[in-house]
Amino acid sequence: MPPAELPPLNGDMTMSQVLQAYPGAQRALFAHYHIGGCRSCGFQPGETLAQVCERNENIPITEAVTHIQESHQGDASLQISPQDFDQLRRIKTDLIILDVRTREEHEAVKLPGARLLTQELVQEIFTSGDKTQTLVLYDHTGSRSLDAAAYFIGHGFAETKCLSGGIDAYSRDIDPSLPRYRIEIED
Structure with missing residues (x-):
């Protein structure tokens, strides 16, 4: 059975949508940027990826997207x-x-x-x-x-x-x- 097609990731997606498509996204964001692992660096499900990146040292969206996708590939290999x-x-x-x-x-x-x-x-x-x-x-x-x-x-x-x-x-x-x-x- 071929792997399911993943939706494209973009800054307008809510964190809930990001996590639905890429379940390891929170782990990836925390490991690389210290985002989403604790109360002080957490995010709300309705926040967009762009909003989360902006309030965390203005991380470039394309960089965060690339990191989430690469981490997802690593997760899949495990x-x-x-x-x-x-x-x-x-x-x-x-x-x-x-x-x-x-x-x-x-x-x-x-x-x-x-x-x-x-x-x-x-x-x-x-x-x-x-x-x-x-x-x-x-x-x-x-x-x-x-x-x-x-x-x-x-x-x-x-x-x-x-x-x-x-x-x-x-x-x-x-x-x-x-x-x-x-x-x-x-x-």
């Missing part, structure tokens, strides 16, 4: 489709599957062989893990696991991947016996 993951887990007996969701989500439904990523497990992997082993991280919908993957890659675990679409896509596309769920956030 992802593994549910289909490819399913094949990989059948042939790689030493595959490490890490669940970056909450304990409650993990206890409710998890991928076969997955371990909940805790601080203790991170320390165990960092001190005694084989940096050549393949790690596959997943969350609910594939939006948060990229941050955890970047952390592992930054510590030398180059064979780290994220399950594209998370456990929800795996349940939908590969194993419908895994219950799907929605998380409702209170205002």
Whole structure:
């Protein structure tokens, strides 16, 4: 299946639209410009990319757009489709599957062989893990696991991947016996 066509990115798009099209945009903006990672540098969903760039040292729109797009390509290279993951887990007996969701989500439904990523497990992997082993991280919908993957890659675990679409896509596309769920956030 070919990748979905991404909409062109421009300064008139609201941050909500930018994040819808490029889910890693906030991480990219924070890493490069320190925008959007905390209350003092945050942005509102209705603000345009141009407004955000203007009030953050007047960053050129074209520069921000290029950075978001390049970061998106990097994020895409870290992802593994549910289909490819399913094949990989059948042939790689030493595959490490890490669940970056909450304990409650993990206890409710998890991928076969997955371990909940805790601080203790991170320390165990960092001190005694084989940096050549393949790690596959997943969350609910594939939006948060990229941050955890970047952390592992930054510590030398180059064979780290994220399950594209998370456990929800795996349940939908590969194993419908895994219950799907929605998380409702209170205002």
